[in-house]
Amino acid sequence: MVERRKPIRIKDAIELVMEWKCRGEIEWVSIDECDDRFLGEDICADHDVPPFNRSPYDGFAIRSKDTYLANQSNPIQFEIIDEIGAGQVSFKNIGPFQAIRIMTGAAIPTGADCVIMLELVKEIQINHKNYISIKRKLKPGENISFQGEDAKQGQTLIEKGMMINPGVKALLATFGYDKVPVIRKPVVGVIATGTELLKVNEPLVPGKIRNSNGYMVESQILRSGAIYKRYENQVDEIESLLSVVKQALDECDLVITTGGVSVGDYDLLPHIYEKLGAKVLFNKIAMRPGSVTTVANCKGKLLYGLSGNPSACYVGFELYVRPIIRYWLYSQKPYLRKAKARLQTDFPKANPFNRFVRSKLTYEGDRCLVEPVGLDKSNVVTSIAWADCLMVLPGSTRGYSKDDLVDILLIDDQIGSEEPWIEIERSTKL
Amino acid sequence: MVERRKPIRIKDAIELVMEWKCRGEIEWVSIDECDDRFLGEDICADHDVPPFNRSPYDGFAIRSKDTYLANQSNPIQFEIIDEIGAGQVSFKNIGPFQAIRIMTGAAIPTGADCVIMLELVKEIQINHKNYISIKRKLKPGENISFQGEDAKQGQTLIEKGMMINPGVKALLATFGYDKVPVIRKPVVGVIATGTELLKVNEPLVPGKIRNSNGYMVESQILRSGAIYKRYENQVDEIESLLSVVKQALDECDLVITTGGVSVGDYDLLPHIYEKLGAKVLFNKIAMRPGSVTTVANCKGKLLYGLSGNPSACYVGFELYVRPIIRYWLYSQKPYLRKAKARLQTDFPKANPFNRFVRSKLTYEGDRCLVEPVGLDKSNVVTSIAWADCLMVLPGSTRGYSKDDLVDILLIDDQIGSEEPWIEIERSTKL
Structure with a gap:
């Protein structure tokens, strides 16, 4: 007699799976290996950004009050008393009608409260001294990037669980993270089952097809942010399959099998769950494709029985495996x-x-x-x-x-829900 | 006197850069290393998919014409003459009122033209022989996945230049690509310039900031599908900078510098282009941020001078570097x-x-x-x-x-335009 399974709602299936969600631990990797990893700690600003008042342009640092009367018909002259390259500092103090040449990114010298862009001044020499002539009025703070305006010391900039993109990596570099705390990627065991499966490098023979589901699932695992461990394709033979599933459960954080979850004579996974003493959370879902998607739990680890049909397998992964991986990685939006x-x-x-x-x-x-x-x-x-x-x-x-x-x-999105x-x-x- | 640069349109800047676009060559990698790479050849079906008529369900293969008179009040019996597991073939021929037990994925035996699902039959024994009893009429072809219905032999399934995602990887496995032809990733040299730059592991000192642009650009390079080669941060000193830029041009497919492209006294890149004999395609674009984005060409290789401002640098990369990388990778949609x-x-x-x-x-x-x-x-x-x-x-x-x-x-999208x-x-x- 064929087993009659009772399908459950997608909603309930997700809830049953997510009861077993858990978080990964932190590991430290070089900043050069952190791309696309998930942050294991909040990034806090350990210093103000910018760390000092600085000039966003090439120009001259001056006192704004000295420009008060400047206009097109009344140019005002400032004596150039020093020059600051980016990365340098000036120890001079700017007094009345004095200017210091300043490069993009350099620190504003003491006494100055604004910067006039290079393009807006005329440089002149009088008695072998260098001057600039200015024809407009500047406001206090004009053309200054103020200390802490990007980020204040102690401020949390990025929360853990965010995927490291180019902008996050720039922040990590800014705050001196040569080692970056990321969440260890979960290891997902992959076991393709079915006597009909050939390896990718085997020639076709009648009645057989090459294993493509295993490769597809492995690629989905990588896209989700985890890593996979591949086990040999399994023929439909219960003892060897049981032994491989046991091994995978020992070695991995979760395990996926493809194929063999239906109700046919060669569908061995139901027997495997029984022999393992695994608790089957569900073995039928009211959805197409992927209705035979099965999830069991064995000693706290999830054991997924995905369908042998490629599309059913694909959808089953995205709906029920991906959120477990993303939750592990501390994502706040683990779903598609x-x-x-x-x-x-x-x-x-x-x-x-x-x-x-x-x-x-x-x-x-x-x-x-x-x-x-x-x-x-x-x-x-x-x-x-x-x-x-x-x-x-x-x-x-x-x-x-x-x-x-x-x-x-x-499905190509990295933001989630x-x-x-x-x-x-x-x-x-x- | 400050150099007055003439800004050009974004449209013209992109055209000038794309005049120097070129395509990368093919390299072969293991299927296990092909994720997110760009296909170097079209994937053609070297066999029909499915490779034979097969059963999408567990059930019994029979002749549809024998079910012609079956209905709820007239069950018809078929003798079970064989059983085919997935991956097996039957050498028996199905005659009138005979059935062969067939598993999901197995080849349809000779003589049969339809499959009845396991759930719809009643199994019975008469005189120690096994029969099934059927209460409904089947159409020729019912529940058969026909040879070639997914893909016909010789059909081009995926064109080169497509990024390998889980579905593409499944196709590669199906067609036996244990080695996959992908486009070699271009090597992009990255040189961060500016005397103000500290390394990521150096403590802050007055007037200096850590190099974050370099790391950001490297991450953008990886996201675009290329690889980077990092050169030491360069202080604003022309001879050492020139020598590093020359080395990078020798060793890489294209080169990016950050910083030093404006018109200030410490902006050395314009002098570097001159000393290299590089042709400056443009040095000012009518856009914000990123107006100082400069691109030069030196002996056929592109030399990008991105701004030292993080956002200007970021935008300059996405608009002018990314399409060159994606075109190299044979993408048909290289733009954002x-x-x-x-x-x-x-x-x-x-x-x-x-x-x-x-x-x-x-x-x-x-x-x-x-x-x-x-x-x-x-x-x-x-x-x-x-x-x-x-x-x-x-x-x-x-x-x-x-x-x-x-x-x-x-910017997070992988499809492009x-x-x-x-x-x-x-x-x-x-």
């Missing part, structure tokens, strides 16, 4: 980023299931448009390559039409 | 992806210059909204970390208001 878009094609046929359709987002004016890419059968690999989002079509007794407003989940996409009660067919 | 969004704040002050404002994109319904992040002074580093787009505010005699529709350029953002003639102040 959500948006809405106007559907560009008709889906006239009613479908009772919540569908995740591999799609492409385009922008027209300030509007988001979405259309499916290629076929949307769960075994079609090519469309995964072209998709940059998943369009969500909730189960419904009617179809969908062009210009309907639909939810989309962005605080909350997952979940179905509205009435749209769920269990 | 463009969209439009509704401005969320007022910019009441008129500004004659085309401004690129570090901003954040949010989605509301199917609409894109944009607002600036933090201050927008060109020396503010913190806002770069938070930005995911650049809002473009063309130079104008009036300001901008909330709800105005503005152009945005997405075929055409760059360019100013409309009337909006350009030169």
